[in-house]
Amino acid sequence: MGKLTHIVNWARIKSPWVLHFNTGACNACDIEIIAALTPRYDLERFGVQLKGTPRHADILLCSGPVTRQVECRLKMIYEQMPEPKFVVAVGTCACSGGVFDGCYNVKSGINAAIPVSAYIPGCPASPKAIIDGVVKLLQSLEAEEEKKEK
Amino acid sequence: MLKQLFILLVFPGFLFLLTSGLLAEFIDRRLYARLQNRQGPPWFQPLADFIKLLGKEDIVPQEADTTVFRLMPLVALSATVAAFFYIPLWGTEAMFSFNGDIIVVLYLLMLPTLCFFLGGWYSRSVFSSIGAVRVLTQLFAYEVPLFICILASSLLANTWSLSGMAAFYSKHPGYWLFNLIGFGIAFISLLGKLEKVPFDIPEAETEIVAGSFTEYSGRLLAFFRLTIDIELIVGTSLLAAVFLPFGFGVGPYIGFVIYILKVLLLVALVSLSRTIFARLRIDQMINLCWKYLAPLAFLQVLLNLIAKGVMVK
Numbered sequence A: 001m002g003k004l005t006h007i008v009n010w011a012r013i014k015s016p017w018v019l020h021f022n023t024g025a026c027n028a029c030d031i032e033i034i035a036a037l038t039p040r041y042d043l044e045r046f047g048v049q050l051k052g053t054p055r056h057a058d059i060l061l062c063s064g065p066v067t068r069q070v071e072c073r074l075k076m077i078y079e080q081m082p083e084p085k086f087v088v089a090v091g092t093c094a095c096s097g098g099v100f101d102g103c104y105n106v107k108s109g110i111n112a113a114i115p116v117s118a119y120i121p122g123c124p125a126s127p128k129a130i131i132d133g134v135v136k137l138l139q140s141l142e143a144e145e146e147k148k149e150k
Numbered sequence B: 001m002l003k004q005l006f007i008l009l010v011f012p013g014f015l016f017l018l019t020s021g022l023l024a025e026f027i028d029r030r031l032y033a034r035l036q037n038r039q040g041p042p043w044f045q046p047l048a049d050f051i052k053l054l055g056k057e058d059i060v061p062q063e064a065d066t067t068v069f070r071l072m073p074l075v076a077l078s079a080t081v082a083a084f085f086y087i088p089l090w091g092t093e094a095m096f097s098f099n100g101d102i103i104v105v106l107y108l109l110m111l112p113t114l115c116f117f118l119g120g121w122y123s124r125s126v127f128s129s130i131g132a133v134r135v136l137t138q139l140f141a142y143e144v145p146l147f148i149c150i151l152a153s154s155l156l157a158n159t160w161s162l163s164g165m166a167a168f169y170s171k172h173p174g175y176w177l178f179n180l181i182g183f184g185i186a187f188i189s190l191l192g193k194l195e196k197v198p199f200d201i202p203e204a205e206t207e208i209v210a211g212s213f214t215e216y217s218g219r220l221l222a223f224f225r226l227t228i229d230i231e232l233i234v235g236t237s238l239l240a241a242v243f244l245p246f247g248f249g250v251g252p253y254i255g256f257v258i259y260i261l262k263v264l265l266l267v268a269l270v271s272l273s274r275t276i277f278a279r280l281r282i283d284q285m286i287n288l289c290w291k292y293l294a295p296l297a298f299l300q301v302l303l304n305l306i307a308k309g310v311m312v313k
């Protein structure tokens, strides 16, 4: 049993499929996410693939603060993803609300609506930072896995 | 009994198909990446994807028909695996064969496509319904030229079994050159069957999310993906057996190497076409198939009839 979960966890770490969702960003963070997925940075090296549907995705990449309008949709998309799932907040706005925090139409960072596993600050976060953040998330999963083993 | 079980499950049955299918996906993705001047995924990537999907939750949408939704991936997978047993690989004899098995193989290879349609249709989501309709529309376009081409080359061999065709073409070396037009058409149709670019219209992730697979997740999606990988192997093996029928009489070991080389060549051609073409629209694809491929396929039939009259006594 222990061996089997070990193999499944290995596969999980080696094959993160991401879904990109703009929760109200100014669009700069989205451009950087798309740039990170281009052949120049070649994220397929780590097994990362961009998926169009939440049903296929393991990691939800959110950019921007949660606006009141998008909140229920964000929750819906989160619930449509099969377990186990992780959320990564990309950009300062997604981490804390950033410059939009306190606006009448904005709720604050992503963690105001759904649980977040990793935060990538930056306005906008550069592709290198995004890749670094995703790799760090995967490494922390690996470390957790090792702790469980002991 | 034990031997048959071994044939079914291990070699050249399910386990062989599983590994070769995953390897083919890796070669396809790696080559695609190298052609785009990037490094590409590591060798274990398709395996990791497969295991990860097996370990995930599978959600059945509330609206969907649970039985059909759950059954379709398994039916698709078993039909594809079953088709493999009738194809001669490195000898002129397939594992099982009888007169008329061409029809069975073509029929079994059509089943996965039908399963993609049914699975997508019964998911009852907008994207998967559009994808499902496109799957079926595309099926009617590429299937006819493919059938005609394969039947044309069986016409020359005067037999209805794939093993018989392999035996005929290895007895008459050089005759496969008559089928070159058919080979091209069958290859283009195979791209349609495998839903690879330029015919990935049913999956078109930039238009309709993931087509008929939109609602599939976890284990069910893993089986669908595996079906497509195995279909790649079975389809290329079929093309290799019908249109590249040489190297059958050289013993199992060299024959096996030649078989692998033929399949590798075809897989490489698939990834090459994936790199250099962009997706067609569904109407363009149907135009291509009915206006150009189908008449060319009939030309192939005519050619083979003449060749048969002149050369084979």
Ligand code: SF4
Binding pocket: A024, A025, A026, A027, A028, A029, A063, A064, A065, A090, A091, A092, A093, A094, A098, A099, A122, A123, A124, A125
């Ligand atoms: S962090 Fe900066 S770039 Fe990103 S969405 Fe907010 S304001 Fe725009």
